[in-house]
Amino acid sequence: MAKLRFPVVIGEAELILPESPTPVEFKYLSNLDDLVFFRHHIPFIHYYNSRHEGELCDPAAVIRRALSKALVYYYPLAGRLRHGQKGKLVVDCCAEGVVFREVEADVTLEQLKMVAGGFRPPSPYLSEFLVDDVEGCAFITDSPLLCMQVTRLKCGGFVLAYRVNHCICDAYGAFQFIKYLSELVREPNRSSPTQPPVWSRELLIPNSTPCPLFHHTEYHLDINSKHELCKHGTKNLTQTSIFFTGHDVFALKSKINKPKTTTFEVITALLWRTWARCLALDCETRLVFPIDTRRSHTPVLPVSYYGVALITPCTIIHAKQLVSQPLSFAVGLISEMKSKGGDHKEYRTSAIDFIEMNGRSRFCNKVAFAVSDLSKLRFDEVDMGWGQCLYGGFARAGVGDVPGLMVAPLVRYKREEDGLEGLLAIVSLPPQTVDMFQKEEVHRCGANSVNIICALIFYEHEV
Template sequence: MAKLRFPVMIGEAELILPDSPTPVEFKYLSNLDDLIFFRHHMPFIHYYNSRHEGELCDPAAVIRRALSKALVHYYPLAGRLRHGENGKLVVDCCAEGVVFRDVEADVTLEQLKMVAGGLRPPSPYLSEFLVDDVKGGAFVTDSPLLCMQVTRLKCGGFVLAYRVNHCICDAYGAFQFIKYLSELVREPNRSCPTQPPVWSRELLVPNSTPCPLFPHTEYHLNINSKHDTSKLMRTQKLTQTSIFLTGHDVFALKSKVNKPKTTTFEVITALLWRAWACFLALDCETRLVFPIDTRRSHTPVLPVGYYGVALITPCTIIHAKRLVSQPLSFAVGLISELKSKVVDHKEYRTSAIDFIEMNGRSGFCNKVAFAVSDLSKLRFDKVDMGWGQCLYGGFARAGVGDVPGLMVAPLVRYKREEDGLEGLLAIVSLPPQAVDVFQKEVRRQIDSSYAFTSSL
């Protein structure tokens, strides 16, 4: 389907400063914040209907004012990343500000819904709705850590899009910030957030004598394999597609696996990983990594309001041929086993921090890796800027860092426009030639699961 074309009037980029003076200081980043894997920008997008008739209000004006107030509490976001000692990044809290754009587009939400997959990510119009979007590790240092754009539509609705530097926060932290911004939009006189932000990166300093307790395959750079396809992947310009799974799809997959306590994340991740392995075809190793939030599960427990990167990314490795030759339940078992090992060992995060300290932060498993992150519990779709809940809110595309051979698939909540059916959407980064094989294999596995359940 052809991409819709519409005129866009792009306003000048403004630097929004904190509404009142903030501390001038350098902030420490943990080894988790500073991984090469996270040196990129996370893009988000929200679509809002117009307000009721008679409730005229300029969304750009109210969001701009709220943003300035929000930066008082989240003042590191108004700073800049600088290079520190030994290649480590630090945050210069210099209050230079964040980028804001006020834009108008001659298009309606209904028009956007009717073409190119509607509002479903990956957003085909992100270049219009987030002019300052960048991919990979470009402009990570000495540049704004947050860029936000409000695009008014001719139907009275608007699009809110923004990108956040991943070194400053993970998706949980970004969600915490945008919720506070929405509070300030709805209640301009609010003096402090419902949940005050907490920096506290010093809780994640490495031991004075680093002592990793686990092997941390996820950070090994020189693992041997018969065929290293990362050279091929390094030259590939990745494209993105998305896979929608209904509750019935997930139920059918779980029924086929037939393992007690199989989670939705485990069965979807197994589905996507096996579909990716089918494309590889070579007798090469494929790696699966998935971020695990450790805010409450590891020692030390991080305070409520912590918005830094609190993710550890365990890795499991298997030859692609073996993974594909085994049933879906085999992949689920590998994922469940790895997840249990990490969750059950409360010192795994500290071990990872020590491992990075000893071996450097320059690497992440740079062979053929597939990363799946579960963002479905972060209800970006419920963020109310005073215009009600958004039609879609969440990742605009799969955030991809400068990591050769890494395919990324975030899971987000999504309501299909054509029938209002809710489900989960996987936004997947792949080489262009892999897309058809991947989609067909996912569909084949889902269809075979339905055939299995009907025969029970």
């Protein structure tokens, strides 16, 4: 389907400063914040309907005011990353501000909904709705840590898009910030957040004598060092999304002879194997997935901690062995890896010590597939005073600046055509592979089907 074209009028970028004076200081980043893999920006997008007739309010004006208020509590976001000693980054809380931009677009929500997958990520119009979007590690230091854009649509609705520096927060932290911003939009006289944010990165300092307790294969460079990703490489990949209904998940679980298989395990196993098969990998491949450790590891982090609190345990297997085994085999590997990272309360501290000993640049950088489960973060329920958004969450997948690593976010999604709720995986594939997926979908599912799961199962060769 052809991409919809519409004119936009792009306003000048302005720097929004905290409403009142904030501390001038340098903030410590933990070894988890400062991984090379997290030296990039996370893009989010929200679509909102117009207000009821008679309720006139400019979304850009109210969000701009709320943003200035929010930066008083989240003042490190108004700072800049600087290079510290031994390649480590620090936050200079200099209150230089965040980027804010207003845009007018001659298009309606209904028009957007009817073409190119509607609001379904990857957003086909992200370059219009987030002019300042960047990928990789460009503009990481000495540049704004948050860029936000409000695009007014001719129907009265609007699009809110923003990107946040991943070194400052993970997806949970970004959700915490946008929730507070929405509180200030709805209640402009509010004096403080429901849960004031907590920096406290010092809770994750390494031991004075680092002593890793685990073999952290996720940070090793030697494995696969002689392999290229594949003949397709990692450049010029096309992003697509795969929708899983509850029925799809039930059908997948029925193929697994393992009690208590989780939705995440079975979807991740399917995506991992399909990715390896479609790229015709003939080398060792890794699977990594982030585990949030805020409440499960020692020390327990404050509820309002918004830094990176993720560990990324890793499993390694040759691609040919992975795709030749049944789906249940991959599920078993994932379940074992979850237990390794989640059940051992010292794993996070061990990872921090390992990075301290071996250098923060060491991260799995060869032939790796990562699935990030964001389905429990309710970005779609963020109410800016215009009601619940039509879609809210990740705008696209990302690979950071790590060669050979592809990341597939797993997000909540309600399908526009029938209102069916499910999970959406955003994946990056070579263009010719995407076409193959689509052709196989039509062939295996029938012309009237909108379910891609059959196309995926085709690659599993399991009936």
